[in-house]
Amino acid sequence: MISTVKDLAAEALFVSCLQPSEDPNRATVEEAITTMILRHGSDGCAAGVATEFGDHPDVAVRRMRWVQAELAEVVMLRAPAMR
Template identity: 80%
Template sequence: MISTVRELAAEALFVSCLQPSECPSRETVEDAITTMILRHGSDGCAAGVASEFGDHPDVAVRRMEWVRSELTEMLVPRVSVLH
C-alpha cells in the first residue's frame, strides 16, 4: 500500500509545473501533489508520465530523478527544535 501511495505521489509531482530550479518547499511540493491528484486522478497522472517518457525520455529520466529525490527528503521526519 505504501509503495502505491509513493508511486502516485511521484507521478503527481512529475506532472506538476514545479521545477527543480525553484527549490520548492516541502509545503509547495505537498500542495502540488494534492492539486495534480485532484485535477488528473491516478490514471491521468500515470498517463502524463507515460507520455513524457515516450516523447522526451532523456528529459523525463532527469525529472523523475528529481521527483524521487524530493519524495525521499519528504519522508525524513521533520525535526522540531525545542527552546
C-alpha cells in the same frame, strides 16, 4: 500499499509544473502533489508520465530523479524522530 501511495505521489509531482530550479519547500511539494491528484486523478497522472517518457525520455529520466529526491526528503522530514 505504501509503495502505491509513493508511486502516485511521484507521478503527481512529475506532471506538476513545479521545477527543480524553484527549490520548493515541503509544503509546496505537497500542495503540487495534491493539486495534480485532484486535477488528473491517478490514471491521468500515470498517463502524463507515460507520455513524457515516450516523447522525451532523456528529460523524463532527469525529472523523475528529481521527483524521487524530493519525495525522499519529504518522507524524511515527516518521519517521527527516533529516541
